[in-house]
Amino acid sequence: MKNQSFIKKLGYAINGFIYAVKTEHNMRRHLAAAILAVAVFAWRQPSAIWWALIVLCIALVWAAELINSAVEGLIDHLHPEIHPQIGHIKDMLAGMVLVFSLAAVVVGVLGLYSTL
Numbered sequence: 661m662k663n664q665s666f667i668k669k670l671g672y673a674i675n676g677f678i679y680a681v682k683t684e685h686n687m688r689r690h691l692a693a694a695i696l697a698v699a700v701f702a703w704r705q706p707s708a709i710w711w712a713l714i715v716l717c718i719a720l721v722w723a724a725e726l727i728n729s730a731v732e733g734l735i736d737h738l739h740p741e742i743h744p745q746i747g748h749i750k751d752m753l754a755g756m757v758l759v760f761s762l763a764a765v766v767v768g769v770l771g772l773y774s775t776l
């Protein structure tokens with residue numbers, strides 16, 4: 661598995677993203693929010709810096725959700741039982757996604773404000 665071609669590894673990465681979109685409600689919500697943000701930006705046409713920031717925010721939210729889903733899946737597989745520490749870990753993972761999502765909302769609103 662170590663020395664596979666770049667194309668194969670890229671395929672695995674894309675499969676991981678598609679799997680998350682298919683199996684995670686939140687990933688689909690983030691995808692819909694990203695499409696909405698890009699559509700509104702395309703309509704209002706803020707400057708390039710706002711485009712760069714919103715694209716970065718979208719990538720960060722998706723990456724955070726992928727990490728959240730992957731770690732949750734791993735935890736549930738290794739330790740399916742209820743445990744208070746697992747609850748805290750999952751809450752912190754959700755907190756990570758929330759932090760990036762709030763930053764994305766702020767960037768989206770300020771980017772739109774810049775076009776007024």
Ligand SMILES: Nc1ncnc2c1ncn2[C@@H]1O[C@H](COP(=O)(O)OP(=O)(O)OP(=O)(O)O)[C@@H](O)[C@H]1O
Pocket residue numbers: 684685686732739740741742743744745746747748750751754
């Ligand atoms: N094994 C567990 N032990 C203790 N608390 C848990 C456990 N699993 C989940 N919880 C608590 O329930 C909350 C929701 O957990 P869940 O696994 O449903 O996460 P979720 O992000 O809502 O899931 P999904 O991504 O499937 O919507 C966690 O944030 C945590 O507080």
